[in-house]
Structures are given as C-alpha cells and as structure tokens.
Amino acid sequence: MRIGTAKVSREIDKVCIEKLKIPGIVLMENAALKVINNIKMSEINSFVIVCGKGNNGGDGFAIARHLHIKDKKVQVFFIGNPEALSGDCKTNYIIASNLGIKICKLNNIEDLDYFRSCISASEMVIDCIFGTGLTRKVEGIYEQVIGIINENSRNTLSVDVPSGINSDDGEVMGICINAHNTVSFQLYKRGFLKYSSNKFIGKVVVEDIGIPKEVIEEICPKEFVLHEDFIKKAIKPRDKHSNKGDFGRALIISGTEGFTGAAYISTETAVRSGAGLVTVLCPKDIQNILSCKLTEAMTINFTQKEKIEEVMCKARAIAIGPGMGNNLWTFSILEQVIEKSKCPMVLDADAINVLQDHKDIIKKSSNTLVLTPHPGEMSRLTGLDIDYINENRIKVAKEFALENNVILLLKGYNTVITDGKTTFINSTGNSAMANGGMGDCLTGLITSFIAQGYEPLEATCISAYIHGYCGEKLSNEMFCVNAKHVMEYIPYAIKEIIE
Structure with a gap:
C-alpha cells in the first residue's frame, strides 16, 4: 500500500479531474461504493451518517443513497449551511434529498438532543465530517458532535480519515472520532503511522477508487506499507x-x-x-x-x-x-x-x-x-x-x-x-x-x-x-x-x- 499526505491526495484529484477529465463525482461515487462493500449488510440495518460540507460530506450523501436503495434505515445529519456545499457534495446532497432521505441540520443544542437519541438507536454511525485537509482545531458545534458520537456510538466507521485527526502527522486537533473501522481511499495516510493514532483509526482498509496507476506513480513518494502479497x-x-x-x-x-x-x-x-x-x-x-x-x-x-x-x-x-x-x-x-x-x-x-x-x-x-x-x-x-x-x-x-x-x-x-x-x-x-x-x-x-x-x-x-x-x-x-x-x-x- 502506498503512503500519502493530504497534499498528495489533492494533487492526485487535480490530475484526474483537470488532466484526465475524470469527473470528481465519479471518484466520489467509487468511494461511496467501496465503503458500502466494507459494511456487513446482513448484520446492520440502521445507520446514522454525519456529513460536513466538503467532499467527505459528499461521500456521506452518496453512501446514504446506496443504503436507502438497499432498504436500510438511514438518518443523515448535516453540519453547516447548505449554501456552502462544494460542487460534487451539493450534487449528492440534492440527489439524496430528492429520494426522500431525511437530512437533519446540526446547528444548535436542540438539534444535538435529537442527534444523540438517533445515535443511541442506530447500529452504525458513519463519520463523513472532515476529510484529509483538516489543519485547524475542532471547535464549536463540530466539537460537540464528535463528542456525542464518541459517547453514544456502538460502531463507528470513518470515511477516509477519522474526523478530527490530522492525516499528515496524526495529531488530534482538539477532539477526534474514535473509529472502530476506517475505510481510506487509494493511500494509507501518513498520520495513521503515529503511535497515538492507533486508538482513533481502528481497523484500516485502503480501497482503490479508480485512480490510474500512472498517476499514482507520478505523484506519490516511494513510501509503502508492507503487505503479505x-x-x-x-x-x-x-x-x-x-x-x-x-x-x-x-x-x-x-x-x-x-x-x-x-x-x-x-x-x-x-x-x-x-x-x-x-x-x-x-x-x-x-x-x-x-x-x-x-x-x-x-x-x-x-x-x-x-x-x-x-x-x-x-x-x-x-x-x-x-x-x-x-x-x-x-x-x-x-x-x-x-x-x-x-x-x-x-x-x-x-x-x-x-x-x-x-x-x-x-x-x-x-x-x-x-x-x-x-x-x-x-x-x-x-x-x-x-x-x-x-x-x-x-x-x-x-x-x-x-x-x-x-x-x-x-x-x-x-x-x-x-x-x-x-x-x-x-x-x-x-x-x-x-x-x-x-x-x-x-x-x-x-x-x-x-x-x-x-x-x-x-x-x-x-x-x-x-x-x-x-x-x-x-x-x-x-x-x-x-x-x-x-x-x-x-x-x-x-x-x-x-x-
């Protein structure tokens, strides 16, 4: 497995989208499907998905759609203003809304009470709040949301990286999701290698989301995680x-x-x-x-x-x-x-x-x-x-x-x-x-x-x-x-x- 940083991930996305003309929405869809493949569908029927406004949130809305289609009980929570959604994230937000998937906003204390009760009643929480680019301390509503997830979730799956961890150096930016499993994309994040990261990332699976091999070879440093193969x-x-x-x-x-x-x-x-x-x-x-x-x-x-x-x-x-x-x-x-x-x-x-x-x-x-x-x-x-x-x-x-x-x-x-x-x-x-x-x-x-x-x-x-x-x-x-x-x-x- 290749090891990468947030900067490397951004450069890969840029080459795929701008040079190869692979639409970002395609990569987002591939990511969502890979997450679905890592969920034991025969055992888990109710989900809470927590989305931010960036591409990580877009993955979450796409995951919600696929779970909905499979007749799973899905409750989506969104932190932030819908007007601030990034392009591909907004597309998946609209699709999920049009399918009748309930998307609740998390903006105040009253919202948090309902959020807590939904987590307690669900079998899995899927964390799609922050992606690889987090560099600032987690504060305000985000800090409260992560705290509630950690206190009440029985089974938490993080998408790409557990929200709150710096994917480059493994530093916890104030507070971090305690994931039981992390489905990461294309690269094993360098921050996962830090001693203290192990208690936050849980079991890590790195999935290929369709990035051409030549792009990886061109951009990624020669850093690898040894694998039995x-x-x-x-x-x-x-x-x-x-x-x-x-x-x-x-x-x-x-x-x-x-x-x-x-x-x-x-x-x-x-x-x-x-x-x-x-x-x-x-x-x-x-x-x-x-x-x-x-x-x-x-x-x-x-x-x-x-x-x-x-x-x-x-x-x-x-x-x-x-x-x-x-x-x-x-x-x-x-x-x-x-x-x-x-x-x-x-x-x-x-x-x-x-x-x-x-x-x-x-x-x-x-x-x-x-x-x-x-x-x-x-x-x-x-x-x-x-x-x-x-x-x-x-x-x-x-x-x-x-x-x-x-x-x-x-x-x-x-x-x-x-x-x-x-x-x-x-x-x-x-x-x-x-x-x-x-x-x-x-x-x-x-x-x-x-x-x-x-x-x-x-x-x-x-x-x-x-x-x-x-x-x-x-x-x-x-x-x-x-x-x-x-x-x-x-x-x-x-x-x-x-x-």
Whole structure:
C-alpha cells in the first residue's frame, strides 16, 4: 500500500479531474461504493451518517443513497449551511434529498438532543465530517458532535480519515472520532503511522477508487506499507536441484561473557531461516558454550586469524554487534570488519552503540550496510531526543539513511525500513514480542536472507515482516512471545506465507 499526505491526495484529484477529465463525482461515487462493500449488510440495518460540507460530506450523501436503495434505515445529519456545499457534495446532497432521505441540520443544542437519541438507536454511525485537509482545531458545534458520537456510538466507521485527526502527522486537533473501522481511499495516510493514532483509526482498509496507476506513480513518494502479497512475491521458490552452497554463507560476529544468548539467537535464526552455511565468530571463552548449543552452525574465535580471513572471504553476508558490549574492543572489531569485508553487513546493538562518536567509519564501507537501531540507539547515534524520533520516525530514518548511504531499519511500532529514497513501513508484530532477544532474532533473519542472495533492502523488508508475522501468530495462543518461540516458528511461517 502506498503512503500519502493530504497534499498528495489533492494533487492526485487535480490530475484526474483537470488532466484526465475524470469527473470528481465519479471518484466520489467509487468511494461511496467501496465503503458500502466494507459494511456487513446482513448484520446492520440502521445507520446514522454525519456529513460536513466538503467532499467527505459528499461521500456521506452518496453512501446514504446506496443504503436507502438497499432498504436500510438511514438518518443523515448535516453540519453547516447548505449554501456552502462544494460542487460534487451539493450534487449528492440534492440527489439524496430528492429520494426522500431525511437530512437533519446540526446547528444548535436542540438539534444535538435529537442527534444523540438517533445515535443511541442506530447500529452504525458513519463519520463523513472532515476529510484529509483538516489543519485547524475542532471547535464549536463540530466539537460537540464528535463528542456525542464518541459517547453514544456502538460502531463507528470513518470515511477516509477519522474526523478530527490530522492525516499528515496524526495529531488530534482538539477532539477526534474514535473509529472502530476506517475505510481510506487509494493511500494509507501518513498520520495513521503515529503511535497515538492507533486508538482513533481502528481497523484500516485502503480501497482503490479508480485512480490510474500512472498517476499514482507520478505523484506519490516511494513510501509503502508492507503487505503479505509483496512478501509472497519476493520470496523465491527453492529449486529442487539446489544445495547448501546455493543458499549462501553467513557470518555472525556476536557475543561476550554473560551474553551468549545474543550470539545463539542471531546464529540459530540465520540457520532456521534458510542460510546454507552459518558461522559464529565469538570470544574464545564462550566458544565451547556456543558449540554445545548450536548443532547446525560452526563456531570460530578471535584467535583464529587465518580461519577468520577464510570465512570472511567466503561470506555473502555478515552481522555484527549483538551481545558484544559497548567498548573499544567492539569498535576495533567493527572498524576492521568494515574495512576487510567484501559483502553486505548488518550492524545491530553494540555495533551501533560504538558509532556514537565515530559515524564517519560507516561512510568508509565499500559494501551495503544495514543498521537496525531501536529509538534509544537511534538517539545515541544521532543526538536527537527519543520523543522527537518517535514523533518523526519516517523523516529521521530517511534523512539518516540518505546522508550516510545506508539502509536503516528503525525498530518499534510500525518499523521503518529505508535507504533514504524508498521507504517501507512494516505492518506486522505486536507488544507480546516486547522482550529481550527479539532484535538478535531479527538480525539473524536479515543476515540469512542477504546470504541467500536477496538484495539488502528487500531482505530487510522480508525479514521484518516475517519476524512480526511470527509474533502475531504465536500471540494468538501465548500471552508473551519470546525470541526462541519466533526462531522456532520461522520456517513454518515462511511456508505459510508463500503457500
């Protein structure tokens, strides 16, 4: 799904109407029909539709017409002066009126009493008050109407965006509809990605309303929400004649005394997600521990210089950082590996922490680097406040990736993956996964898919999606999901997705 802003939506409409000569009323009709398709008609029979004076209100009048034709009980409320209706909105207002659909005005306290009683008696409220262009605080009659809907509606569906939310940044403009479902059009609104937006937007469905593909390609930024269809197409089927050499060699540089778990999880995940041969490079004092735990992976230690050179030379992907410690030793190892490696690298955990005052070394890499910070690590890396990062995740991630010529995966709700030019938002995962080792698991996944021959950006997207997918599936039957659970489920999850 494409991600867009209010400005992008306006430009799309302008090109369609002015250049392609698609009448706005046609787009409005398509939008109304898509909303109808998302209503369980066999279960819901009575509706209250609340319309504003703009195109969002026009969608509402068109929706009312279709529900009326289907013999549903429909009560429409209009906020504002009919003389101020926009062109296409006015057309649908007139049609609805001519069909005998009752349209009540909401202008004063007496109107609100009747409005409240109608909502209490209805099975669904459809919110068509404001569209994507809201930038001012909601006040007066609008504030009262939204408050009454939130207090009395049992089932609220918002059209395009919940009224009261800024569709670009997710800010609540004083008050906002608490939607149970949102049917949005053509683009997933950027404001939906904000942490706090989730409690207002409910379940979001993005519907195509007939905008030509070339218009979308021309106008929209390269920002996408990852979808299972994308992952399914991206994962290559395995040829029956393939052998372990065809699926690449991965090197995981990880672990220190007291942190063998990080090395184990990242390495075992790389094995279970399909890399042909996996080796972990670790300190000598923990090698025996890892050798006992890892059945299918090989282990080497930092004293085996020749062996390290050999493994690095053959590796298709290298991961570094989990459980190594934020110290000069880790920085020294990282610096050497960046200088000598001949393949893409995944930098996680302490490999990111040691860059705090040494970001210049990542620009020395002749290979693609994938950095996977959580907001705290991103704060240390950039010097930016964590709250600012969380409020501006896409902006911060894109700017850093572009400036440093890296792929950045910024962890958290709606994980951001970007090379600065193309950006993906991961839609999978939940708070059941919020525990230690999950990042190590993700690092192993990304490294494995790069080793198998996937382009680093594609491998990072696939891995983030599968990682979250496992967590979601497992959390259906588990209160909390640990990294080991995800690690064990990965091969089954991949099979489920591709089949």
